[in-house]
Amino acid sequence: MPFQIVRNDITKMKVDAIVNAANSALQMGGGVCGAIFRAAGPNDLQKACHQIGQCAVGEAVITDGFNLPAKYIIHTVGPIWKGGGHHEAEYLTSCYINSLKLAVLHGSQSIAFPLISSGIYGYPKKQALQIAISSISEFLLEHEMDVTMVVFDQDAVQLSEKLFDSIYQYIDDHYIEENVIHTNRNQIEYDQVYSEMPILQSEPEFNISESKRSLEDVLMQLEETFSQRLLRLIDEKGKTDAETYKKANIDRRLFSKIRNNPEYTPLKKTVIAFAISLELNLDETIDLLRTAGYALSNSSKFDLIIQYFIEQKNYNIYEINEALFAFDQVLLGA
Template sequence: MPFEIIRDDITNLKTDAIVNAGNNRLKASGGVCGAIFKKAGLEKLQKECDKIGHIETSQAVITKGYDLDCKYIIHTVGPIWHGGGHDEEKLLYNTYLNCLNLAKRKRCKSIAFPLISSGNFGYPKDKALYTARCAIEDFLAENDLMIYLVVFDKNAFAISQSLFDSIKQYIDDNYLDDYRFDNSRRNAESSLLDDYFHMEVKSTLQSVSDSIENDEIKMFKKASKPVDATKAATKSKSKPKKPSIAKAILGDMINDKNLIDAVSNVEDTFSQTLLRLIDATGKSDSEIYKKANIDRRLFSKIRKNKDYNPSKSTALSLAIALELDIDETKDLLEKAGYALSHSNKFDIIVEYFIKEQNYNIFEINEALFAFDQNILKA
């Protein structure tokens, strides 16, 4: 995916470039800046920085990565927060864009940012995050680059309090604890099993459908006759292959003519449905996969293979890019063998944004990250 929020130490990343949000004199200091200088090799990095000298706020310059795992360090200076009335937002926006354009000129394929100005420079974290997202989103609309926003700990990250409170209330109103879930008593493992079984059934039915030819139904019936595993084992030294859950349940149904007729007219696959929905929007493929924050190569796989089954996260990302309502989203997910559950906070948060008709995947991911959930990614 082109943009991802991660919790890590930026000095450990193996991206083409990392961003050092330092000071105007390009001197080693405390915090993340000091850690970058130390791990890169203090004397070597400081010597190159001294040759560059002074930089202005929002300006970006580049040095070698030295002992870090990255090729380059892009040095920049974000604005100091003075209450918001001194062009701080514009300066911070330009800080990100200048770094991104410099990485592009150096033909970098990946870059990692800290949340610039949100530490000692006093920029409110939610406002710093909003400006970072706007700059990154605007850049990615015209460019391809893998961008990471690196958060060292939860205290260094925040969405707006009003959004956080609104989502929290929606979770409280909709989340089903085990003791309230009397009918199915579903936990994370059983939810995964449901998804697995759904996909197995779909895969099995599709395999049956693909095997049927008008003049070969009898042959198919004969071929699908259950085999006695004990007899088969005596004829071969190899252990009989254990059937899948779906096949085990469907085994007695395979010879049923009604089933054969049904799978002969199997519904459109996820890929076929997706492409039909894209055509209905009148938008280009690139507009959709960029809005879904997924890689062009992954989208190409989905387009070329009508039977491609994406991850649940990818399917949801594409539903959001298409701006589907909640029922349409559930229908598209079902094509890939998934469902939304109110026993899953991740699902509830995504559902909240869909019902609010907020289809900005970057903002959705910020909220998921703030609530300690996995983000939407391919």
Template sequence: MKVDAVVNTANPNPVIGFGVDSGIHKKAGHELLVARQKIGCIGFGDAVVTPGFELDARYVIHTVGPVWDGGNHGEEQILSSCYRKSLALAKEHGCESIAFPLISTGNYGFPKPLALQIAVREISSFLLENEMQIYLVVFEREAFALSEKLFKSVSSYIDENYIRSKILGEYGTESVYTSRLKTRRRSERLKGRNQIFGEIDKSKTSKANFDMSVGAPAPTEVDDWGTLLNNLDAGFSETLLKLIDRTGKKDSEIYKKANVDRKLFSKIRNNPEYKPSKTTALAFAFALELDIDETKDFIGRAGFALSYSSKFDVIVEYFLVNGNYNVFELNEVLFAFDQPLIGA
């Protein structure tokens, strides 16, 4: 990784361990061990910094993760501390980018799904207040193992929609079963839309009337969101900025939630004609917590659509329909189904 700092899963004693520790020392050269020996022992959950020597990185941040012992000996708190202290050191040394391994999941035996949750939580928390490009480097698909319940639920949704699309394309017909599914899905969309519109400050918007048969605002009276999303003259960039204004949140809160970096957001903000990738457009839709119909309109302004002929699109819709706007969890699911990830 060509970053300002790499994080090393260090041995608490000033010796070279196995796995990531061994690999980093091998690439950095003997000087890294000398620097490490000058520091001495490191406590569990602590972090220290040395130069990167022969590495592409300027710094190596050494942190000692917990040894898994059943989960009742503060392992989670220690692991959280590893990420927090490593990020604090990176910030202190002016780093703009950092790469982490999935700490303690090798010889120390920390369960990978739980370790991933802790890593994402601590990284997300840091990014809410700071600017930094953070990479989480994993070496096995097992690290992204989904819960059985979520995997089965997404698989079922794919079967109901993606497979249905293939059947329609093959035979040009749909069963009573899929007709019922369409009715249920439309009801879920309406419920999600009503929840979002109900959160808008009524003092700043006009009353919204809905034609419940189609799930769209009646053409006679539309509130600010409806006006915005039905303004065909507004492009993606203009629409995005207005939607952010409607949330009352800072730009940084939205683009960080979307897992998009500041440089890319600046390009979008400063170029009214900017055309993002589909994954970036969807990342902003999730950060803004748009419902399924609003998302389709929003990404349509960048020239994209959602289709049941795409497994990627069906997974995205599953999250939208279920009101789950966690971009990191969505990417875990997309990764598990061999689909591209959303965000920058």
């Protein structure tokens, strides 16, 4: 997945490069910085930092990863929060962009960030996350790289109170406590909320007004595979392949598999990511899901959150993923 948010220890991330929220003197500090120094080997890392000297706010420098799983450590100095009127946003944006450019320069294909400046530097977490997502998503429009935002806890991702309450109320109004399916043939039980296996249903559980469609359209769509339907929709919407998979937070290699194999069936979250990318309405989204053997369910919080955003005509996949993360659901993308 080109961009994801995870709860993890950044020193354990198996990526090409991790980013250290450093101080200007490149000295071992506390918080994330201290943890990275300790895991990498404080003496070796401090020696490498001494050889560099200093790093200005918003800039980035690079060292080896030493004892870390990551090959490189990119050190960037975030701004101290002073109320927002001292170019903090510009400096923080530069931290992400310069770190990403440095990663590309050194051949890195994957990178993990902490939420820069949101600790002892006092940057409000919600604003810090918005800048991180905006900077990274803009960069990914022009570059191929897997980017992970690593947070220690769910509180790091803070939706606005209004949005959180609105989604929560929507789930409360529509949720049906019926999410265990029994199959008589092999007596397997599984939770439909988290299952990625295709679930064939004759009708979706949502109460949706039927669209008027010609018999020719219906018959054509019944014969289409997921790959065929997706490629047709891309053409109909006037989109390019790259524009579609990037906006869907999908890896180019996965899109290539889908394009080259008409019988390929992706995960449900991947199908929905394409629906969001193409800004499909709810009818169109359900139709696309059916071609891959999936359906939406009122017993799935994940599905209800997706329906909420589609009904609101909000197709920003990064905002949707923020909401999914806040409600402890799987994120959209590959």
